Amino acid sequence: MLVVLGFIVSGTGGVVAYFLPAVTTAFKVTGQATTGKGAKNPKLQAVSNPPPPGQPFTVLLLGSDNDTKFVSSHVLTQTMILVRVDPATHHAVMLSIPRDLWVSLASGGSAKIDSAYAYGGAQDAIQTVESDFNVPVNYWAWIGLGGLVNLVDQLGGVDTIAQMPVLDVQYPYDLTGTNPYANQRIAILPGPQRLEGVNALTYVRSRHGALLEDIARNQKQQELLVDIKDSAKHMNLTDIPRIASALGDEVRTDMSLTQISSIAGLARDFSNGNVTQIVMLSQYYSNQTINGQDALVPNWSAINTLIAQNFPS
Amino acid sequence: MSARQLLASLATLALMAVFGFVVYSVLGTLQTKANTSVDPTQEQALLALPGTVYLAENGSLYSLHGLTFTKLATPAGDWYQVAPGPGGDLLAVDKGNGYSNLYLLSPTGQVLRTLLTESSSQYFDNHFVFYPRLSANGQTLFYAWNWIDPYADYNVDFEIQSVPLSNPGAYPTQWSIPNNYQGGDVEPLPTANGGLIYAKYATNSQTGATYSQLAYVTSPEGTINYLTTPAQNCSEPSLNPAGNEIAMICTNNKLQSDTLQVASWNGTSLGSPTVVSQGPMAAMPTWSPSGNSLIFMNVPSRGDPFQLYWIPKAGSAKPGAAQEVTQNLSLNALSAPVWVS
Numbered sequence: 105m106l107v108v109l110g111f112i113v114s115g116t117g118g119v120v121a122y123f124l125p126a127v128t129t130a131f132k133v134t135g136q137a138t139t140g141k142g143a144k145n146p147k148l149q150a151v152s153n154p155p156p157p158g159q160p161f162t163v164l165l166l167g168s169d170n171d172t173k174f175v176s177s178h179v180l181t182q183t184m185i186l187v188r189v190d191p192a193t194h195h196a197v198m199l200s201i202p203r204d205l206w207v208s209l210a211s212g213g214s215a216k217i218d219s220a221y222a223y224g225g226a227q228d229a230i231q232t233v234e235s236d237f238n239v240p241v242n243y244w245a246w247i248g249l250g251g252l253v254n255l256v257d258q259l260g261g262v263d264t265i266a267q268m269p270v271l272d273v274q275y276p277y278d279l280t281g282t283n284p285y286a287n288q289r290i291a292i293l294p295g296p297q298r299l300e301g302v303n304a305l306t307y308v309r310s311r312h313g314a315l316l317e318d319i320a321r322n323q324k325q326q327e328l329l330v331d332i333k334d335s336a337k338h339m340n341l342t343d344i345p346r347i348a349s350a351l352g353d354e355v356r357t358d359m360s361l362t363q364i365s366s367i368a369g370l371a372r373d374f375s376n377g378n379v380t381q382i383v384m385l386s387q388y389y390s391n392q393t394i395n396g397q398d399a400l401v402p403n404w405s406a407i408n409t410l411i412a413q414n415f416p417s
Numbered sequence: 418m419s420a421r422q423l424l425a426s427l428a429t430l431a432l433m434a435v436f437g438f439v440v441y442s443v444l445g446t447l448q449t450k451a452n453t454s455v456d457p458t459q460e461q462a463l464l465a466l467p468g469t470v471y472l473a474e475n476g477s478l479y480s481l482h483g484l485t486f487t488k489l490a491t492p493a494g495d496w497y498q499v500a501p502g503p504g505g506d507l508l509a510v511d512k513g514n515g516y517s518n519l520y521l522l523s524p525t526g527q528v529l530r531t532l533l534t535e536s537s538s539q540y541f542d543n544h545f546v547f548y549p550r551l552s553a554n555g556q557t558l559f560y561a562w563n564w565i566d567p568y569a570d571y572n573v574d575f576e577i578q579s580v581p582l583s584n585p586g587a588y589p590t591q592w593s594i595p596n597n598y599q600g601g602d603v604e605p606l607p608t609a610n611g612g613l614i615y616a617k618y619a620t621n622s623q624t625g626a627t628y629s630q631l632a633y634v635t636s637p638e639g640t641i642n643y644l645t646t647p648a649q650n651c652s653e654p655s656l657n658p659a660g661n662e663i664a665m666i667c668t669n670n671k672l673q674s675d676t677l678q679v680a681s682w683n684g685t686s687l688g689s690p691t692v693v694s695q696g697p698m699a700a701m702p703t704w705s706p707s708g709n710s711l712i713f714m715n716v717p718s719r720g721d722p723f724q725l726y727w728i729p730k731a732g733s734a735k736p737g738a739a740q741e742v743t744q745n746l747s748l749n750a751l752s753a754p755v756w757v758s
Contacts, residue, residue, distance in 0.1 A: 107429055110429070110430070110433045111432075111433055111436050113433075114433040114434060114436045114437035114440075115440045117437045117440075118436075118437040118438060118439070118440030118441035118444070119440060119441075119444065121437075121441050260449075261722075261747075263716055263719075263720060263722055263723060264673065265673055265675055265698055265700065266750070267627045268599070268600035268618045268620070268629070269574070269575055269600035269601055269618060270600070271545070271563050271573045271575070271600070271601070272571075272573070273540075273541070273565060273570060273571075273573050274570065274571065287540075288514075288515060289515030289516070289540075289543055289545075290515075291517075291545045291547075291563070293547060293603070293749075293750040293751060294600065294603065294616075294618065294629070294652060294750065295652065295653060295666070295700050295701060295749075295750035296698065296700040296701065296714050296723045296748065296749050296750050296752075297749050297750060298722055298723065298747050298748070298749050313571060313572070313574070313598060313600070314598060314599075314620070315596075315597070315598040315599050315620045315622060316620060316622060316625060319625065320620070320627070323625065323627075327672065330673065331673075331720075334719040334720030335720040337719075337720050338449045338720075339449050340448075340449060342444050342445070342448045342449075343449050376672075376673065376719070381672070383625055385622070385623065385625050386622065386623070
């Protein structure tokens, strides 16, 4: 009996040792750290508002240019994607919020919406979205440039169809170069592409050569999310430590590991045809210069209609 | 405790420790293998195609003859987009950091001539050149080249140019005027009558839709005759050897759903297209030398790397089912295959 117990303890030790990196990372970057009194990272202290089981929920996805040009604790969120998932119908809606949208901030005053996170972290970003768009947010997740690169690399790359040539002669050379203000010339051809991490980031980050600029990359970012879902189909529980180690502090979320695992399992069952992708085009705002900044002033009437149709309460 | 019992206890403890390590190791082996590609020379094709297929993967050029891939002996570089050249030679692109150059290669990969050099020590004098194609009479070299608007250097779209193959240093002839900030014009396909088909990219700022149309011109910068509609969203044209059918990739306005279609071509317009493969991510079709079949890229399922496929009787009313030619490659838009006799 004692021998059997010894083997069980030994085997459990092997399991614990294997998953230790994932658990360690989880306590640093996920909602595991916010559930107790010992939460150390103030960025994670946003409200986690889990929905009733089986009910639709909303996740606010945030992405930042967090290269060395910026102070890491005060980065803008160039990417804000509101995702509504309905587990019952296996339908998801993605809505990209333009970074230049001029809104009332939760922290007070008005500014571009990408500054909400810089001023007050995820909590302010969520409260700003909730109050301006009248959509309750259940969870949030933030990813930096390196996080996206590492995530895609851990998947072994993503396969996609590039919708148009992506040419940019002033693309930031800030990830691998020594001067974060330097530029580089990039070309991603239309058609089939196997994008490794850096190329995937380049594809969704470049905007200079696109007529719709930021909106064009919003479209590509949504496509990449679907591609990541497809490429992650072979992943299993034993991949978590490797991915967690690679992501490090380039990812933050208020979701617990259990919630992440549950959502990942749900996403796996979604067909791409059941994912509605929405970007906000010119009917949803007007271009204006405010305080010397190029801003998009919201057409709330049109936006409210869009929200009512796609994010019913 | 006797010495024997002590030894047995120690052995059991050692076994327990080993068991824990084995559990740890076994968990590691259960990790998903990343979708890494193999060197094509380590891969045997699943199907013996007649003639020779050339393609690029990870910066190297390969020929496929029978079931065997052979790496071409190119100089060091990132070699892509191999295309038929004069007299059985090959055209190919060497992509550098922020530019690309165009070369004429022997069938085994030796550089015979440098055709276009687009690298420069001056940052804004670097350009990308892609999609080399030879005219039907073999005398003119077509390609897509990215210009830089001197007044707005974000405006860097591809345009189609041509130069005489005998004098590629001559001032190029501009065949197309791209839509500003919309990707530009790519995939030139010279026709037997001296005209040019190419893929023209555009963005509808009202709907946000990005699409490509096959455009046809009979002369440089001539009036465009669109062969497909924005809703069809077609690109990657390939003319059959008889010059009367065009294979192309169309999405019919569905994101990440690319079908292989074939339409008749009478020299001025396309007939109704037939879908010969539903994809889901079909790409880069190329006709067989006989014109009876096609090879193209596709994925076994979404999320898998692009492989080479073959489809028989491609131009007929009832094409055969597509068959996998490779299983472990990782192809992309720079890999586009060519098929010669």
